[in-house]
Amino acid sequence: MKGGEAPASGGAERRMKSYLKELECPKCHRKYDAAKVNNLCECGGPLIAKYDLGALRREFDPATWSSRPNDLWRYWELLPLLSRDSVVTLGEGGTPVLRMPRMGKAYGLRELFLKDEGINPTGTFKCRGAAVGVSKARELGVKVVAMPTAGNAGAAWAAYAARAGLRLTVAMPEDAPRVTQAECLAYGADTWLVKGLISDAGKVVHQRAVKEGWFEVATLKEPYRIEGKKTMGFEIWEAFEGRLPAAIIYPTGGGVGLIGMWKAFNELKEAGFLSGPLPKMVAVQAAGCAPIVRAFEEGKDKAEFFEGAHTVAAGIRVPSAIGDFLVLDAIRSSGGLALSVTDAEILETWKQVARLEGMLICPEGAAAVRAARVIREMELVGPDDPVLVLNTGAGAKYTELLGEKARRIEDSAS
Amino acid sequence: MKGGEAPASGGAERRMKSYLKELECPKCHRKYDAAKVNNLCECGGPLIAKYDLGALRREFDPATWSSRPNDLWRYWELLPLLSRDSVVTLGEGGTPVLRMPRMGKAYGLRELFLKDEGINPTGTFKCRGAAVGVSKARELGVKVVAMPTAGNAGAAWAAYAARAGLRLTVAMPEDAPRVTQAECLAYGADTWLVKGLISDAGKVVHQRAVKEGWFEVATLKEPYRIEGKKTMGFEIWEAFEGRLPAAIIYPTGGGVGLIGMWKAFNELKEAGFLSGPLPKMVAVQAAGCAPIVRAFEEGKDKAEFFEGAHTVAAGIRVPSAIGDFLVLDAIRSSGGLALSVTDAEILETWKQVARLEGMLICPEGAAAVRAARVIREMELVGPDDPVLVLNTGAGAKYTELLGEKARRIEDSAS
Numbered sequence: 001m002k003g004g005e006a007p008a009s010g011g012a013e014r015r016m017k018s019y020l021k022e023l024e025c026p027k028c029h030r031k032y033d034a035a036k037v038n039n040l041c042e043c044g045g046p047l048i049a050k051y052d053l054g055a056l057r058r059e060f061d062p063a064t065w066s067s068r069p070n071d072l073w074r075y076w077e078l079l080p081l082l083s084r085d086s087v088v089t090l091g092e093g094g095t096p097v098l099r100m101p102r103m104g105k106a107y108g109l110r111e112l113f114l115k116d117e118g119i120n121p122t123g124t125f126k127c128r129g130a131a132v133g134v135s136k137a138r139e140l141g142v143k144v145v146a147m148p149t150a151g152n153a154g155a156a157w158a159a160y161a162a163r164a165g166l167r168l169t170v171a172m173p174e175d176a177p178r179v180t181q182a183e184c185l186a187y188g189a190d191t192w193l194v195k196g197l198i199s200d201a202g203k204v205v206h207q208r209a210v211k212e213g214w215f216e217v218a219t220l221k222e223p224y225r226i227e228g229k230k231t232m233g234f235e236i237w238e239a240f241e242g243r244l245p246a247a248i249i250y251p252t253g254g255g256v257g258l259i260g261m262w263k264a265f266n267e268l269k270e271a272g273f274l275s276g277p278l279p280k281m282v283a284v285q286a287a288g289c290a291p292i293v294r295a296f297e298e299g300k301d302k303a304e305f306f307e308g309a310h311t312v313a314a315g316i317r318v319p320s321a322i323g324d325f326l327v328l329d330a331i332r333s334s335g336g337l338a339l340s341v342t343d344a345e346i347l348e349t350w351k352q353v354a355r356l357e358g359m360l361i362c363p364e365g366a367a368a369v370r371a372a373r374v375i376r377e378m379e380l381v382g383p384d385d386p387v388l389v390l391n392t393g394a395g396a397k398y399t400e401l402l403g404e405k406a407r408r409i410e411d412s413a414s
Numbered sequence: 415m416k417g418g419e420a421p422a423s424g425g426a427e428r429r430m431k432s433y434l435k436e437l438e439c440p441k442c443h444r445k446y447d448a449a450k451v452n453n454l455c456e457c458g459g460p461l462i463a464k465y466d467l468g469a470l471r472r473e474f475d476p477a478t479w480s481s482r483p484n485d486l487w488r489y490w491e492l493l494p495l496l497s498r499d500s501v502v503t504l505g506e507g508g509t510p511v512l513r514m515p516r517m518g519k520a521y522g523l524r525e526l527f528l529k530d531e532g533i534n535p536t537g538t539f540k541c542r543g544a545a546v547g548v549s550k551a552r553e554l555g556v557k558v559v560a561m562p563t564a565g566n567a568g569a570a571w572a573a574y575a576a577r578a579g580l581r582l583t584v585a586m587p588e589d590a591p592r593v594t595q596a597e598c599l600a601y602g603a604d605t606w607l608v609k610g611l612i613s614d615a616g617k618v619v620h621q622r623a624v625k626e627g628w629f630e631v632a633t634l635k636e637p638y639r640i641e642g643k644k645t646m647g648f649e650i651w652e653a654f655e656g657r658l659p660a661a662i663i664y665p666t667g668g669g670v671g672l673i674g675m676w677k678a679f680n681e682l683k684e685a686g687f688l689s690g691p692l693p694k695m696v697a698v699q700a701a702g703c704a705p706i707v708r709a710f711e712e713g714k715d716k717a718e719f720f721e722g723a724h725t726v727a728a729g730i731r732v733p734s735a736i737g738d739f740l741v742l743d744a745i746r747s748s749g750g751l752a753l754s755v756t757d758a759e760i761l762e763t764w765k766q767v768a769r770l771e772g773m774l775i776c777p778e779g780a781a782a783v784r785a786a787r788v789i790r791e792m793e794l795v796g797p798d799d800p801v802l803v804l805n806t807g808a809g810a811k812y813t814e815l816l817g818e819k820a821r822r823i824e825d826s827a828s
Contacts, residue, residue: 002484005509006527006653007800070416070484070508090772091512091533095485096418096505113420119505119533122774123810155810163772174822181820182813188769191820205822239420355602358504358577360536386421396537396569397810401597406595406605408588409618 003071004091016076016084019056023047023223026326037140039221046220048263049080049227062273066238070094072128072231078267079132080227089189090166091122092131093231097239097388100161100369101355105374111386113245114359114369115236118394121283122183124362125232125257125392126156132228134160143167147212148194148201150253151180151313152393157217158187163271166294171201177314179397197309198253199320220322221255226260233264236388237274244279246385247336249371251364251392252283252292253318255327261328279388280380283327284371286311287340289319292327294337301325304312312343312401313363315392337380341370351402354395362398365391384389419487430498432489437637440740448494453635460634460736462492462677467684476687480652484508486542486645492558492681493546494641500553502578504535504722506545507645511653511802514783516770521787525800527659528773528783529650533807536597538776539646539806540570540670546572546642547585547631557581560610560628562615564602564667564728565594566692566807571631571797573599583628585615591728593811611723612667613734625769632666633735647678650792650802651688658693658722661750665778665806666823667732667742668698668704676744693802694750694794695742698785700725701754703733706741710752715739715797725778726815730805751794754785768809779805 003009023032026063027045034040038047060077070075072093081087097115104112117125134157137145143226145158145170161168171186174193184191194201201220209216220226237244244265250258282297285293289309295302303324311317321327331338341349350366351360361369368389375381417423437446439458446452482488486507511529518526531539545657548571551559560583561571568584575582583597588607592777600687600734608615616632623630634640653656658679664672682688699707703723709716713823720733735741745752755763764780767773775783782803789795 001480001512001652002508002529002649004653006511006514007657008653008655009511051639055536071510077521088772089510091510091530094416094508096416096503097420098503098505116418117506121530121533123537123808144787149481159774162769162771171823172820179810179813182816182818183810184775185771185818185820186765186768186809186816188811191822192820195823212452235416238415239418239422241422242419251447267774297455351600352593354600355576355725358573358575358601360573360597394537394808394810395594395600396597396808399593401601402596402600404596404599406586406599406607408607409585409609 001069002091002094003073004089009069018079018081019051019077020051023050024050026083036164037142037215038223039216047223049223051078051267053267057272058238058331059353061370072131072228075231075234076258078091080136080224080358081139083139086135088135088138088160089131090127090159090163092120094125094237095119100357103353103369108383109372109387110384112372113386113388114391115232115388116359117390117392121401122156122159123394123397124152124156125229126153127226128228128231129256130156130160130228133222133225134164134166136224137165137215137217141156142215144214145217146205146209147217148172148198148205150317151176151317152190155180155183158184158189161189162187169205169206169208172196173201177397198318210349221258224264226256230256230260230264232390233261237265242274243276245388246381247282247375247387249278249282249284249368249387249389251313251368251390252285252327253315253316254300254321255283255292255323257390258283259323259326259330262334278334281334282336282375283331283338284367284369285338285340286313286316286346286367287342288316290340291319292324292342295324295328295339296331301328313367315362315364316367339371341367345370360395361391362395363401364393365389415483416508417483417487418503423483432493432496433465433491434494435466438464438736450642451556451629452637453630461637462555462791463637465492465681470756471686480511486545486642489645489648494550495553497553500549502547502574503554504541504551504573504577506534506541507649509533509649510602514771517701517767517783522790522797523786523801524798526786527800527802528805529646529802530773531804531806536570536573536591537808537811538566538570540567540644542642542645543639543670544570544574544642547636547639548580550638551629551631552580555600557631557807558628559631560619560623561631562612562619564612564731565590566729568603569594569597572598572603575603576601582618582623585619587611587615591811594768612732626762629676633670640670640677643671644674644678646671646804647675648688651679651682656688657690658800661694661696661789661795661801661802663696663803663805664699665727665782666741667730668697669706669737670695671804672697673737673740673744675746682773692748695745696750696785697745697755699752700727700760700781700782701756703731704754706738707752707754709738709742710745715742716763727760727781729776729778753788755781759784774809775805776807776809777815778807800805
C-alpha cells in the first residue's frame with residue numbers, strides 16, 4: 001500500500017527506530033549534536049547526518065523495508081526522525097522506474113530506465129527533501145524557515161510548511177517558472193521575487209534570516225533535506241533487486257539528489273545490505289550554466305561561480321553550489337563524470353520523450369535523458385548496461401515552453 | 415515497491431489470472447463476448463465487464479494483492495487483461511490517503527480524509543482509465559482511437575496511446591485548460607479544439623470515427639476505462655483495512671469514477687472479501703452544471719441535458735453523461751445523494767485547502783471537499799464518521815485561476 005495517513009498505514013511501525021548518531025562536517029570532520037538545531041559547520045562546510053551502520057547491520061533485516069507502505073518513510077532506520085509523530089507527509093516517494101525502449105533503441109542502450117519523480121505530491125523530487133526537512137525542523141522546535149529557490153524547491157517546502165504549520169519565506173528569481181511562483185503563494189508562503197538568479201535570492205534570504213532569526217533551509221545549509229533526497233537511492237536499490245544500474249544520470253543544480261543517492265548507496269554498502277559495484281554517477285548540466293562540468297574537466301575539487309548563467313531548464317540554473325565538492329567527489333569516486341548539453345538538445349529530447357515514450361518529463365529530466373546518449377557514445381557504458389535517468393519533475397508545469405497550438409476544428413480539411 | 419517496469423517488478427506475477435467472464439448491458443442485460451472489440455450495446459447502453467466472482471471467492475486470497483507492487487495492476491484478478499505483456503504502464507495508481515485535520519475541524523468532521531489522485535503520471539485520476547483502456551485496446555488489436563474530452567482525460571489517453579504506439583484523435587472545448595491542450599499536443603495526439611462543450615466535441619468525434627473507422631473511447635463508449643477507475647475503490651478498501659468510510663464524495667462529470675468505485679465495492683462484497691455496510695456515495699456537481707443533481711432531486715432515473723453549462727471546474731462541466739442512470743442508481747442504492755456547490759464556494763475552498771492542509775488540489779477536488787461540509791450539515795454523516803473525498807487531479811495545472819502575484823523584493827518595506 002501507499003503510505004500516507006489511512007487507517008491501515010503505519011500502525012505497526014510505532015516501534016521503528018532511527019539509527020541517527022550525529023552530524024559531521026565532511027570538510028573539517030568536526031562533529032555536532034543532532035538533537036540541536038544546526039546550520040553550517042563553523043568552518044563553513046555543510047553538516048551531514050551519520051548513522052550507526054554497524055548496529056544497523058547487526059540488528060536490522062532490510063527485507064523489512066519492502067513490507068512497509070510504499071513511501072519514503074519505509075526507510076525509517078536511515079532517516080533522521082526520532083518520533084513517528086513528527087512526520088509531515090503528503091504521500092511523497094515510492095515513484096516508479098519505467099523502461100524507455102524507443103529512446104534506448106535510438107541511443108544504442110538496451111536497458112534504458114527512467115525513475116519518474118514527477119509522480120510526487122507537488123510534482124517534483126523536491127518533495128522528498130521538503131518532507132524530511134520540514135518534519136525534522138518541526139521535531140526540533142523550529143517555527144519559521146526561509147530559503148531561496150529556483151522554483152520547485154520553494155513550492156515543495158511551501159506545501160510541507162503549510163501542512164506542518166510552519167511559517168516560510170521564500171525568495172526566487174523574478175523569471176522563475178510562473179507555476180512555481182503560484183504554488184508558493186497558494187500555500188501561503190511569504191513569496192519574494194528577486195532580480196537575478198538563485199544565488200541573488202540566497203543573499204537576500206540570508207540577510208533577512210540573520211536579522212529576523214529565521215531558520216535558513218537553503219540547499220545543504222541545514223542537514224536534513226539531503227536525507228530525504230537520498231531515499232531515491234534506496235528506492236533504486238530496491239527496484240533493481242539490490243543490483244544497481246551501471247550508471248545513474250542526474251540533472252545537477254545544487255546537486256543534493258546526486259550527493260544523496262551516493263550517500264544512500266554507501267550507507268547500504270557499509271550496513272552490509274549491498275555488494276557489488278556502485279553505479280557510475282553522472283552529473284548533467286546545461287551548457288549555459290555548467291560550473292560543475294567546468295571544475296570536473298579542469299580537475300578541480302570545487303567549482304567557481306558561473307558568470308552569465310542561462311538555460312531553459314530553470315531547475316539547473318544554479319551558478320554556484322555549496323555542495324560542489326561533494327558532487328565532484330561522488331562522480332570521481334564512482335568512475336562517473338560531469339557533462340553538459342545545450343538548450344536546443346534539451347528541447348529536442350523533451351519533445352521526443354513525450355512522443356516516443358508517452359512521458360511528459362521536465363526540461364531538467366530531458367537534459368538527463370540526452371546525456372544517456374552522450375555516455376553511450378563516449379563508451380562510459382556498453383550497449384547492455386542498465387542505465388537509469390532521473391526525471392526530477394512533471395512536465396505539465398512547463399508546457400508554455402513547448403509552444404505548440406491545437407487546431408480549431410473549422411481550420412481543418414474534413 | 416511501486417510498480418512500473420524495474421527489474422524487481424512483476425516477475426513473479428506472470429502466473430496471475432484475470433477472472434473476466436463477459437460483457438453485459440445493465441439496461442437490457444444482453445451479453446457480449448469480451449474477446450471481441452465492443453462499443454455500446456445494440457440498445458445504446460454501455461457495456462460493463464463481468465467477472466467470475468464465485469470462482470474468485472473459491473480460489474483467491476485477497477491478502478495477495480497487498481504483497482504486490484503498489485500500482486493499480488496489483489488487482490489483476492479483477493482487471494480485464496489476459497496477458498501481462500499487454501500492460502501499458504507509466505506507474506499509475508497506488509495513491510495515498512491523507513488526513514485533513516484542519517478542514518475537518520472547520521466542518522465538524524473528526525475523520526476527514528482525502529485520496530490524492532493528483533499523484534499520478536499525468537497528474538490526474540484519468541490515468542487509471544487510460545492505462546487499462548489503452549492496454550485492453552492494444553490487446554484486442556485496436557490501432558486508432560478517438561475521444562472527446564474536457565481536458566484531463568485527453569491528456570491521459572494521449573500519454574498512454576503514445577506509450578502503446580496507438581494513434582489518438584482527441585477533441586476538446588476551445589476553452590479547455592491550456593495545460594491539458596498542451597499535454598495532448600506534446601504526446602503527439604491529433605488535437606482538435608471545438609466551439610462549445612464536451613458534448614459538442616463528442617458529436618464531432620463520433621462523426622469522424624464512423625467515417626474513418628476509428629475506435630471510439632469516449633466515456634463508457636468502450637467497456638474498460640471504468641475498470642481502471644474502479645481500482646480507486648479497491649485501494650480505498652485496502653487503505654481502510656477492509657472497513658470502508660461512511661461516505662465517499664466524488665466530483666461528478668461523466669461519473670465513471672463513482673460508478674467504478676461502486677462496482678469495485680460490490681465485486682469485493684460478492685467475492686466475500688468485504689463485509690459490513692458500503693459507503694454512502696455522494697456525487698458533487700457545480701451549480702452551473704448539475705444535471706445529475708437535478709435528476710436526483712426530481713426523483714428521476716436519468717438526467718436531462720443541462721443547458722448553458724458553465725463552471726470554473728472544467729472537469730465537471732459535462733452537461734450530459736451516458737452513465738447518468740448508473741450514477742443515480744449508485745447514489746440511491748448506497749443511501750447517498752447528489753448535491754451542487756457554487757463556483758465561489760469552489761474557489762474559496764480550493765484556497766483554504768492549500769493554506770490549511772498544504773494540498774494544492776484541483777477545482778473539482780475543491781468542490782468535493784466543500785461537499786463534506788454540506789453532508790455534515792445535512793447530517794448525512796455524524797461527527798465521528800470517516801468521510802473520504804476524492805481529489806481527482808493536481809492543482810498545479812490550474813494556477814492561472816488563482817490570480818495571486820508574488821511581490822518583487824524592492825516593493826517591500828525592509
